[in-house]
Amino acid sequence: MKLIDEFDGIPSTVAKNFLHTLRRIYLSKTPNRCPYSVGIVGVKSITQLNDDRSISPFNIQDEFALPNFTREQVHRLLEQYTDEVGQTFAPKAHKSLHKQTGGQPFLVNRMAQCLTEELGIGRKETISVAHFEMAHKKILNEQNVHLSHLTTNIHPRFQSLLMEICSSDAGIPFNLRNEYISELVTYGVLKGGTDGFCEIANPIYQYCIVQTFQPLLNGLERKYH
Structure with missing residues (x-):
């Protein structure tokens, strides 16, 4: 194969x-x-x-999507590190990591890498919420491939919709028949909230989207704060 x-x-x-x-x-x-x-x-x-309809998607045995990690799966992933190395994570650090990443696999692993390899935290020291906040700030301000890919590949035609979702209190109904919403869901940028409205997939993505699209002139950036 x-x-x-x-x-x-x-x-x-x-x-x-x-x-x-x-x-x-x-x-x-x-x-x-x-x-x-x-x-x-x-x-x-x-x-x-497949834009060429003369080529049929023949013999597709199966197709599947890789879902984001649940909170329990993030907990088990971090426990594997603890079992191997001995360093523990504070329960609130577990919770914050999943909440800010939304369980997105790259973000979860990048955050864990930052916490365990890049902040100089001693192996005998419990990784705390304060440590998580340091790692979170580092990731928000770095130019990693995943977040750069996210912001460079969000077409400008999505700008109004994304900024409305980020800033509006009214909410945008989650409708997969809408071309823009469907495409953004495909790219993992949007998800449907429990209230039936669109949500950005995770707070880190939302921060990057606002930073990418917010106006910088004439004080208009205040609209999206």
């Missing part, structure tokens, strides 16, 4: 040629030196990427 990561980042002409090649191999029934199966990894599914 072959795995191709970040398939949705491949230029569309190249992706089309690749899919046509797979289709020709499939139809020829050629058994020799051909991939038995291909796994495509990316934000969008193959059906969302």
Whole structure:
């Protein structure tokens, strides 16, 4: 089996040629030196990427999304570190880590990496909420690949919607039939709240979105504080 990561980042002409090649191999029934199966990894599914309707999404055995970590899963992840190293986390640090990251896997692991490797906390010292706040501040102000990818790939056409969600008290109904909302959910930026309105996926994303889109001239930035 072959795995191709970040398939949705491949230029569309190249992706089309690749899919046509797979289709020709499939139809020829050629058994020799051909991939038995291909796994495509990316934000969008193959059906969302396929603009060429002459290529059917044939023989898709399964497709699945990787969900965010639950609070319990974050707790177990940190416990594995404690079991291995002996360093403990304060219960409130567990809670804060999950709340601020929303369980997003990269953010959870980046936060844990910062806490355990970069702040100089002694192994015999319990990782506290104060330590978490230091790591949180560091991550909000760093240029890591994940957050840079988030902000550079949010198309400007989403600006009004995202800033309205961030700043409005009225709320925007969570409607997956809306093209913009559906696409932002696909990219992991939005989620539906328990009240039926749109929410930014986690507070770290919200901070980055506001920092990216808020106006900087004539004092207009106050609108979004």
